[in-house]
Structures are given as structure tokens and as C-alpha cells.
Amino acid sequence: xxxxxxxxxxxxxxxxxxxxxxxxxxxxxxxxxxxxxxxxxxxxxxxxxxxxxxxxxxxxxxxxxxxxxxxxxxxxxxxxxxxxxxxxxxxxxxxxxxxxxxxxxxxxxxxxxxxxxxxxxxxxxxxxxxxxxxxxxxxxxxxxxxxxxxxxxxxxxxxxxxxxxxxxxxxxxxxxxxxxxxxxxxxxxxxxxxxxxxxxxxxxxxxxxxxxxxxxxxxxxxxxxxxxxxxxxxxxxxxxxxxxxxxxxxxxxxxxxxxxxxxxxxxxxxxxxxxxxxxxxxxxxxxxxxxxxxxxxxxxxxxxxxxxxxxxxxxxxxxxxxxxxxxxxxxxxxxxxxxxxxxxxxxxxxxxxxxxxxxxxxxxxxxxxxxx
Numbered sequence: 267x268x269x270x271x272x273x274x275x276x277x278x279x280x281x282x283x284x285x286x287x288x289x290x291x292x293x294x295x296x297x298x299x300x301x302x303x304x305x306x307x308x309x310x311x312x313x314x315x316x317x318x319x320x321x322x323x324x325x326x327x328x329x330x331x332x333x334x335x336x337x338x339x340x341x342x343x344x345x346x347x348x349x350x351x352x353x354x355x356x357x358x359x360x361x362x363x364x365x366x367x368x369x370x371x372x373x374x375x376x377x378x379x380x381x382x383x384x385x386x387x388x389x390x391x392x393x394x395x396x397x398x399x400x401x402x403x404x405x406x407x408x409x410x411x412x413x414x415x416x417x418x419x420x421x422x423x424x425x426x427x428x429x430x431x432x433x434x435x436x437x438x439x440x441x442x443x444x445x446x447x448x449x450x451x452x453x454x455x456x457x458x459x460x461x462x463x464x465x466x467x468x469x470x471x472x473x474x475x476x477x478x479x480x481x482x483x484x485x486x487x488x489x490x491x492x493x494x495x496x497x498x499x500x501x502x503x504x505x506x507x508x509x510x511x512x513x514x515x516x517x518x519x520x521x522x523x524x525x526x527x528x529x530x531x532x533x534x535x536x537x538x539x540x541x542x543x544x545x546x547x548x549x550x551x552x553x554x555x556x557x558x559x560x561x562x563x564x565x566x567x568x569x570x571x572x573x574x575x576x577x578x579x580x581x582x583x584x585x586x587x588x589x590x591x592x593x594x595x596x597x598x599x600x601x602x603x604x605x606x607x608x609x610x611x612x613x614x615x616x617x618x619x620x621x622x623x624x625x626x627x628x629x630x631x632x633x634x635x636x637x638x
Contacts, residue, residue, distance in 0.1 A: 267342050267378060267575040268605035269309060275335040276328040278304040279632040287605070288625040289341070294609045295637075296629035302609040305634065306381075306582045309607065312336045312351055313377040313578070314403065315360055315370045323353050340377050342575060349376060371406075371413040378407050378569050378577035382562045382584050389561065390545050390554040394535040401536065404565055405465045408572040412461050419454045419531060426451055426527050434525035444518075451530065452510045455495075456503065458531045463499035466491040466536070472571075473564035477540075480556050480595050485540050487560060494533035552589075559592055563599055579606040586610060594618060 268289040274280045279301050296302045303319075307326075311317050317326060327334040333354040340347050350361040359366060360373040367373040385392075389400060406413040426447040432438035470489045477487035491499075495513045497506050514521075517528050538545040538557050545557050569577045579600055585593055585608060597620040600606050613621055626638035 267340060267578065269312075269338055269340050269377070269578055270346075271339045272305075272309060272312070273335075273337040274305075274308055275337075276331040277308055277326060277334040277336060278328060280304065281328065281632065283634055285627070285634060285636075287607075289605050290602075291600075291606045291608065291620055291624035293613065293621060293624045293626045294607065294629055294634070295612065295626060296609075297611060300629045301632050301634070302629050303582055305629065306580050306607055306609050308336050309338070309578065310379055310381055310580060311353075312338045312349055313374070313379040314407075315351060315358060315374055318381050318383065323358065324355060326353050327355075338377070347376060369414075371410050371417065374413060375407055375410055378573065378575065379580055380562060380565045380569070380577050381580045381582065382559075383580075383582040384584055384587050386562065386584070387555055387558050387587060389558045390538055390549070394533070397536040398532070398534060400561075401462055401465065404469075404568075405461060407577075408569060409461065412458070415454055415457050415461070419451070419458060422447060422451045422454060423527055423530065423532060427525070430521050430527065431525040433522045444522075448514050451527070452507060452514065455510060455530050456506050459493055459495075459497060459506070459534075460499075462491055462493075462531070462534070467499070468568055468571075469561070469564055472567045473560045476563045476567075476599075477556060477560035480560060480592060481540075485553070485556070487557060488539040488542070489561075490537045490539070492535045492537050493531070494529045494535075555588065555592065559588070559596060563596070566600075566604060576604045579604045581606060581608045583609050597621065 269287055271286045273284045275282050294302050294305055307317055307319055333352055335352050337350045347363055352359045360370055362373055362376050402416055429443055466489055474487050495510055497509050513529055521528050540549055540553050545553055566577060597618045601620045627634050628637050
């Protein structure tokens, strides 16, 4: 899979541009604050219908404009597919093959991307929220059902928190509605937890040999999914539901006292171990970076194994953050296999055949031109 062309209208600092790309490595050069990352972000948004940089869609619309539009044409094994996303103050409209999609969960997955930015190096060391977002975005690309379940869970969670707050402040005394919302939450939570267990198992299968290769065979990576409720991946459905029910029964009074849901997929986490030691607590910066790089390269292979197409790789200002060995390992892995976009202020000091043969674009003040 690769993106052949992208058109932007009123997107960030771009008025109107139309660019064609090569199905290889595309390097986007430019000084800071000129619009390099905006190009990268627009590709990501076209695929995922949301930004990796902001949760406020209005940030994507050019100053004083009413809407932003991203159009792209991607090539897949079964032919060409036009995609379009319009972002306005009223919301988002997505089209696939010129047909408007009623739900974004039906749109996401048409185009698959793996983003690797400097903040992803903090995947191991950062907050649980960062890791949950990582899991949700990656599973969502290969499973529209999961995206639907996550959206439904968030909706029920919001309603449940609102009702708990009403019970806390004595604006409501009847707990019958709480029982109904808890039952609904458990049903969706169980589906999400099971899918996450399956995903992490697959991710580890791909990440382990990659991590071993980067560490020259001296490190073994283990990834563990840590649900906030004590369930296991090999439990049958009724056993898991029973544990979830017991947990919420035990938490009931505390949740009413605090006015918030205290357990569930929205509080889960991931843990990484290198040679049986917790990387987050005891790992060196190098081990943490190797773990993050291994996860990203594993994502590429996992998506390929699920959909039989390689995703598009977006390397946003990340090469300069990696040492020479990790740079080389990354570039050797993608060479001739994955359409890749690299943003950087310059390629000095990165002497690798992959970049030497790349198509190069220059960005300055919201204008982009091909220079090689």
C-alpha cells in the first residue's frame, strides 16, 4: 500500500497544495515551524480521521477559514482508492471511493499508517494513557469492530460517570440506572479486554525477534497487558464477566463517594520487560528507545500479517533522536519494502543508501517543492 497523491486545502499553514509521492522513501526537508510535520500529520489524519498531535480538530483548520480538506489517492493490491476528509467546526465528513461513510469506524482502516515521532520514544516511560492510545489506535486500524466497541465504551463510561456524580451530590438517589449502566459497561469492557490480550500476544511475537536483533542478541523483550481488573486471557467469557461484576460490586460505594468509575479498560496499562527487568523502572534510556523502536517495527509486520499489505511509515523528526546503529537498523528494515516519509531539518550525518536514493521535497512557509 502507498499514497500516490495528497491535496490539502486550508490545512494548518497550507492554503492549497497538491503533491505526488514515490512508492519508496520520501524525505521532507525544512527548518522548524515551516510545515514539515503538518504534511506528515495530514497523511496520518487522512488515514485515522484524527491527529496524533491534538485532540482539537479546529487546530487543523487554517486561520480564519471555515473548513480544512484532505484528499488522497492510495494504491493497494486491488487497485486505486480515493479518500477524502473534510474537517469543519461542525465535525468531520469522510469519503472512501467518493462514497460518504456514515461512521468514521467504517472509514478508518482503508489506509494503514505507522507513525514514529519523538514522543513515541516516551511510550515506555510515559503515562499509561499514552500506552492505551497506542493499543487503541493500532488495533483500530485492523479491526473496525474494536473501534466501534471503544466508542461505545466511552459513551457508556461518560453516562455512568455522570450518574455517579449525581448520586454523589444526592441529586439522584435511585441506583437502578447505575445497575443498568454497569451491566452495559461490563459487556463492552469484556470485548475490549479480550481483543487487547490477543493484540499484545501478536505484538510480542513480532517485537521479540526485532528487539533481539537491535540489541545484538543479548536482550529478550516481554510485553504484558495489565488490566485494572484481575482477569486473565485464558478465561472463558462467563468467568471473565463474573470477575468484572464482582469488581464493580466491591467498588460500588467508593465509586458513588468519588463520583467516578474506578476500574475498566480506561485504566489499563502495558508493561515491558527486558531480560525480566521492568524497562520503565530499571531500563536505561537506550533500552527504552530500543523497546519503542521494536514496537514500531513490530506494528509494521503485524499490520502486514493481518491485512496482507504493508502500512505507510511516517518518521517525523525521529532519525536524529536515534544513534547510528538504531538508525541503520530502522532504515535497513524498511528498505524496498514500505513507503516511508521522513521529516528532518537536514540529512547531514545520516549516510545510508536508503536516504541517498530517496525523493526529496523542501518545505518553506507553507510551500512545498520537489528538489530530487
